[in-house]
Amino acid sequence: xxxxxxxxxQSVRPLTDATFVIRIDRHGFRALPGQHVTLGPHRSxxxxxxxxxxxxxxxYLEFLIRARxxxxxxxxxxxxxxxxxxxxxxxxxxxxxxxxADPGRRYLFxxxxxxxxxxxxxxxxxxxxxxxxxxxxxxxxxxxxxxxxAPGRYVACVSREDGGEYRGRVTDYLREHPVxxxxxxxxxxxxxxxxxxxxxxxxxxxxxxxxxxxTFF
Amino acid sequence: MKVAISYxxxxxxxxxxxxxxxxxxxxxxKIPTFLLPIVHAQAATWLRDLGCEVRWDDGNAQRKxxxxxxxxxVAWRPDVVVFESTTPVMKFYWRLVGRLKNxxxxxxxxxxxxxxxxxxxxTLRACAVDVVVQSNHVDFVxxxxxxxxxxxxxxxxxxxxxxxxIRVDENVWRSTGTFKRVEDLNLSPDIDRDLVxxxxxxxxxxxxxxxxxxxxTSVIRDCTFGKCxxxxxxxxxxxxxxxxxxxxxxxxxxxxEEYGVREIFDDxxxxxxxxxxxxxxxxxxxxxxxxxxxxxxxxxxxxxxxxETVALLAKANFRFVLVGLExxxxxxxxxxxxxxxxxxxxxxxxxxxxxGLHPHxxxxxxxxxQTAAQLELTVRTVRDLMLKGLARTLxxxxxxxxxxxxYHLECQEAGVLLTDDYDAFDMSKLIVRTPIPHxxxxxxxxxxYGVATDPRFVARQLRYLTSGxxxxxxxxxxxxxxxxxxxxxxxxxLTSNG
Ligand code: SF4
Numbered sequence: 001x002x003x004x005x006x007x008x009x010q011s012v013r014p015l016t017d018a019t020f021v022i023r024i025d026r027h028g029f030r031a032l033p034g035q036h037v038t039l040g041p042h043r044s045x046x047x048x049x050x051x052x053x054x055x056x057x058x059x060y061l062e063f064l065i066r067a068r069x070x071x072x073x074x075x076x077x078x079x080x081x082x083x084x085x086x087x088x089x090x091x092x093x094x095x096x097x098x099x100x101a102d103p104g105r106r107y108l109f110x111x112x113x114x115x116x117x118x119x120x121x122x123x124x125x126x127x128x129x130x131x132x133x134x135x136x137x138x139x140x141x142x143x144x145x146x147x148x149x150a151p152g153r154y155v156a157c158v159s160r161e162d163g164g165e166y167r168g169r170v171t172d173y174l175r176e177h178p179v180x181x182x183x184x185x186x187x188x189x190x191x192x193x194x195x196x197x198x199x200x201x202x203x204x205x206x207x208x209x210x211x212x213x214x215t216f217f
Numbered sequence: 218m219k220v221a222i223s224y225x226x227x228x229x230x231x232x233x234x235x236x237x238x239x240x241x242x243x244x245x246x247k248i249p250t251f252l253l254p255i256v257h258a259q260a261a262t263w264l265r266d267l268g269c270e271v272r273w274d275d276g277n278a279q280r281k282x283x284x285x286x287x288x289x290x291v292a293w294r295p296d297v298v299v300f301e302s303t304t305p306v307m308k309f310y311w312r313l314v315g316r317l318k319n320x321x322x323x324x325x326x327x328x329x330x331x332x333x334x335x336x337x338x339x340t341l342r343a344c345a346v347d348v349v350v351q352s353n354h355v356d357f358v359x360x361x362x363x364x365x366x367x368x369x370x371x372x373x374x375x376x377x378x379x380x381x382x383i384r385v386d387e388n389v390w391r392s393t394g395t396f397k398r399v400e401d402l403n404l405s406p407d408i409d410r411d412l413v414x415x416x417x418x419x420x421x422x423x424x425x426x427x428x429x430x431x432x433x434t435s436v437i438r439d440c441t442f443g444k445c446x447x448x449x450x451x452x453x454x455x456x457x458x459x460x461x462x463x464x465x466x467x468x469x470x471x472x473x474e475e476y477g478v479r480e481i482f483d484d485x486x487x488x489x490x491x492x493x494x495x496x497x498x499x500x501x502x503x504x505x506x507x508x509x510x511x512x513x514x515x516x517x518x519x520x521x522x523x524x525e526t527v528a529l530l531a532k533a534n535f536r537f538v539l540v541g542l543e544x545x546x547x548x549x550x551x552x553x554x555x556x557x558x559x560x561x562x563x564x565x566x567x568x569x570x571x572x573g574l575h576p577h578x579x580x581x582x583x584x585x586x587q588t589a590a591q592l593e594l595t596v597r598t599v600r601d602l603m604l605k606g607l608a609r610t611l612x613x614x615x616x617x618x619x620x621x622x623x624y625h626l627e628c629q630e631a632g633v634l635l636t637d638d639y640d641a642f643d644m645s646k647l648i649v650r651t652p653i654p655h656x657x658x659x660x661x662x663x664x665x666y667g668v669a670t671d672p673r674f675v676a677r678q679l680r681y682l683t684s685g686x687x688x689x690x691x692x693x694x695x696x697x698x699x700x701x702x703x704x705x706x707x708x709x710x711l712t713s714n715g
Pocket of ligand 1: 442448450486518
């Protein structure tokens with residue numbers, strides 16, 4: 001049965017002071033790219049939902065997590081040591097690419113912060129995807145592992161620093177670079193960003209049937 | 218434009234009234250129980266603000282008979298009537314819409330709600346409804362649609378507002394496309410309490426420890442978690458939207474200062490968690506609202522509240538915490554996608570009660586796979602939690618597939634549904650095939666409610682209520698009496714089944 005296997009931490013890979021990738025052993029756990037799980041330290045009182053960051057085919061499971069001050073689950077996972085047990089349940093969710101092999105299908109992925117996790121999973125799982133990824137971040141350091149994306153496909157919209165691919169928010173970028181209306185658009189991030197970008201893409205003529213959204217706090 | 222947002226009194230053969238607006242399920246109650254439908258109340262407020270003449274038409278809360286309610290609505294001659302659907306009352310609505318369209322052929326009838334949003338064509342086929350709203354953001358959709366109806370004579374063919382099924386003529390309808398799943402809830406107004414006659418909902422509601430109580434304009438729509446398979450807040454068509462902490466705090470302040478409410482409950486599927494929950498509690502403390510004799514409460518799930526947050530909430534005068542345990546065996550929790558394991562329930566309840574919160578557990582029995590051992594474990598665990606004082610009150614219901622939730626679809630696929638008559642989906646009896654006789658589940662409900670009369674439980678409740686931390690005799694009498702009436706209502710239903 002799903003979710004009843006025991007999972008142990010293999011490593012915690014820091015990306016910034018607050019953001020890290022936790023790798024746990026897979027133990028036969030199955031998920032689809034874009035799905036998420038609930039994850040928390042073993043026997044703790046709390047858990048949170050995290051999207052799969054690694055390809056479901058990888059021999060391990062990875063999750064990209066940002067630990068804000070006071071977020072008990074994320075901070076505890078950040079402190080985890082190899083061999084520590086975690087509680088994992090799932091997978092859940094319908095934020096999926098239905099026909100990744102469809103020729104000619106183009107995608108737009110829009111994420112803020114750690115909302116990039118499902119898109120990382122998509123591009124790892126489906127290497128031939130024709131996509132453009134907009135990543136809204138505050139600083140250059142928040143462009144988590146951007147070398148994972150094919151050259152020219154990843155655009156960081158950096159709001160507080162110069163030196164990135166684009167200075168400004170994703171909404172600014174989209175205003176200057178309207179999207180082709182036949183793209184399938186996937187939005188993942190904070191509720192307010194998702195609502196704003198959705199409106200913007202609708203105004204640019206993207207049909208609502210081509211917009212998929214996933215929110216988190 | 219004259220718009221009625223209508224909740225007809227729906228009375229079953231036993232004289233019980235359907236609570237359609239209950240946020241997750243519909244139940245029939247013999248005793249009066251009035252629940253304010255939050256999203257529709259926001260819609261009413263927004264439409265009124267836009268200049269519509271709005272009739273808040275809750276025949277239940279206004280204690281009208283069906284015929285009185287109907288005659289008054291027809292006499293008012295609305296341009297638009299909005300209903301809210303859910304599975305067990307669909308057949309009623311289909312008949313009602315037919316009658317209404319007969320008496321008021323020019324009136325546009327709009328069906329909202331979780332049943333018809335997932336099967337819009339069924340309702341368009343079954344009755345003369347004009348529009349089915351597919352979005353859970355009823356306020357946002359009506360706010361776009363109604364001005365459009367007023368301006369565009371050809372709206373049936375021309376309207377492009379997404380999330381609608383529109384009748385073009387008797388046998389033809391069209392979809393306007395997928396609805397916007399995430400809305401900025403800060404754009405929707407706070408409920409106008411006077412417009413919805415808030416005091417009608419302020420006393421008869423099992424979730425209030427103190428009265429007058431009221432529901433806050435929800436901070437989350439529908440549920441932050443949204444994965445439990447039986448819950449209407451789960452589905453590929455849904456995600457959640459959030460309202461800002463400051464905006465909600467302003468409303469709490471107004472409710473306390475201008476309306477004198479003594480309890481505010483937020484019925485969001487799952488309320489804030491983490492930093493937002495702490496910011497909310499700090500806001501209550503900063504504004505001194507915790508010293509105004511008002512309790513606060515919310516729904517949460519196991520796994521969302523850490524100790525620091527709970528401590529802060531308790532300091533801010535939060536009390537009633539409604540949390541769905543559902544079952545105590547690991548297999549059922551995993552199959553339901555609850556996302557936690559039994560040990561987490563204990564850990565969370567220990568933290569809640571350590572800080573004087575009042576956990577109210579909801580439990581369900583009668584899952585189509587539930588074995589005698591699983592049922593027994595649930596009964597034993599819940600009794601243990603109650604006797605240890607880790608939960609203060611509880612509500613037990615029969616798990617009933619509704620509104621095409623994943624559990625509903627699973628029951629259909631597994632071929633375990635015993636009926637397809639929607640009238641039977643009213644939670645009064647089990648409608649799925651189970652591995653043990655239905656009577657075993659009914660008995661489990663009686664056993665679970667029976668804990669209320671266990672001398673150990675009564676002694677513990679008295680100790681709690683006389684403790685310095687929670688001396689609240691008003692609660693003992695008022696809440697205790699209401700709880701007893703609720704138990705009688707459930708036992709009445711089950712006795713009739715037995
Ligand atoms: S936690 Fe589960 S049952 Fe409760 S409102 Fe959310 S999805 Fe529904």
